[in-house]
Amino acid sequence: MPHPSSADPRPADPPAIRISGLSVRRGGTTALDGLTVTVPRGQVVGLLGPSGSGKTTLMRAVVGTQRSTEGTIAVLGSPAGSPALRRKAGYLAQAAGIYDDLTVLENLRYFARILGAPASDPDRVIRETGLVGQAGRLAGSLSGGQHRRVSLAVALLGAPELLILDEPTVGLDPVLRRDLWNLFATLASRGVSLLVSSHVMDEAKRCDRILLLHEGRLLADMTPAELLEHTGAPDADAAFLILLGAA
Numbered sequence: 001m002p003h004p005s006s007a008d009p010r011p012a013d014p015p016a017i018r019i020s021g022l023s024v025r026r027g028g029t030t031a032l033d034g035l036t037v038t039v040p041r042g043q044v045v046g047l048l049g050p051s052g053s054g055k056t057t058l059m060r061a062v063v064g065t066q067r068s069t070e071g072t073i074a075v076l077g078s079p080a081g082s083p084a085l086r087r088k089a090g091y092l093a094q095a096a097g098i099y100d101d102l103t104v105l106e107n108l109r110y111f112a113r114i115l116g117a118p119a120s121d122p123d124r125v126i127r128e129t130g131l132v133g134q135a136g137r138l139a140g141s142l143s144g145g146q147h148r149r150v151s152l153a154v155a156l157l158g159a160p161e162l163l164i165l166d167e168p169t170v171g172l173d174p175v176l177r178r179d180l181w182n183l184f185a186t187l188a189s190r191g192v193s194l195l196v197s198s199h200v201m202d203e204a205k206r207c208d209r210i211l212l213l214h215e216g217r218l219l220a221d222m223t224p225a226e227l228l229e230h231t232g233a234p235d236a237d238a239a240f241l242i243l244l245g246a247a
């Protein structure tokens with residue numbers, strides 16, 4: 001019998017995220033409507049859906065920053081927002097949370113100290129996000145895509161077990177986009193669980209599983225191959241249009 005690799009979750013491990021009956025109202029609208037879903041460990045799970053479908057709200061609820069939630073969310077077996085999760089889960093929010101008057105390296109050293117991450121971590125995450133050439137530059141002088149990658153690098157500090165990444169590839173050119181998706185796959189092969197939102201339906205094929213949201217409800221939870229088979233569509237773009245059209 002093959003030995004499980006170190007990346008294999010132990011049978012007793014709870015899933016990365018288990019959500020049950022999650023509803024959220026924001027500004028008078030129902031942002032999430034009775035959502036029940038499980039995100040498995042060690043996979044890249046894509047969170048896709050049209051603008052306003054509830055992707056950011058779902059991620060905020062998972063990291064515990066969304067108010068007025070109804071239902072239950074367990075993250076790595078603990079309630080969302082628990083202090084125990086601070087070092088186990090990394091979050092890339094839509095708004096950057098870095099200091100423009102510090103260099104890239106200074107930002108990362110600062111956040112590494114707060115997290116208690118190893119002193120070698122800033123250099124590692126700078127390499128992983130392709131920022132070696134920008135390490136000494138002030139964050140405020142970077143391009144939009146570079147700036148965003150610094151925020152992503154912060155989320156990678158401390159080697160968290162779970163990464164919740166809200167549109168990590170937005171504003172990146174195709175080469176950087178590909179490099180980041182390769183990094184996500186490598187992290188998942190080491191056992192890291194990733195929930196990654198995207199507007200780019202084509203990125204769906206880089207995911208192990210896809211969650212498709214529509215008006216706060218889960219429209220699909222399947223692998224990219226199942227998505228094409230289920231819809232009979234030639235690509236993810238067409239598949240989503242079919243699913244959204246039928247919703």
Ligand SMILES: Nc1ncnc2c1ncn2[C@@H]1O[C@H](COP(=O)(O)OP(=O)(O)OP(=O)(O)O)[C@@H](O)[C@H]1O
Nearest residue numbers: 026027029031049050051052053054055056057058
């Ligand atoms: N700050 C807010 N105040 C009130 N309503 C909000 C707020 N932020 C989002 N909403 C509403 O909540 C719903 C879900 O928004 P959310 O930002 O989660 O969607 P999204 O799928 O992440 O969209 P996008 O892809 O455009 O970022 C939408 O109807 C939106 O209008």
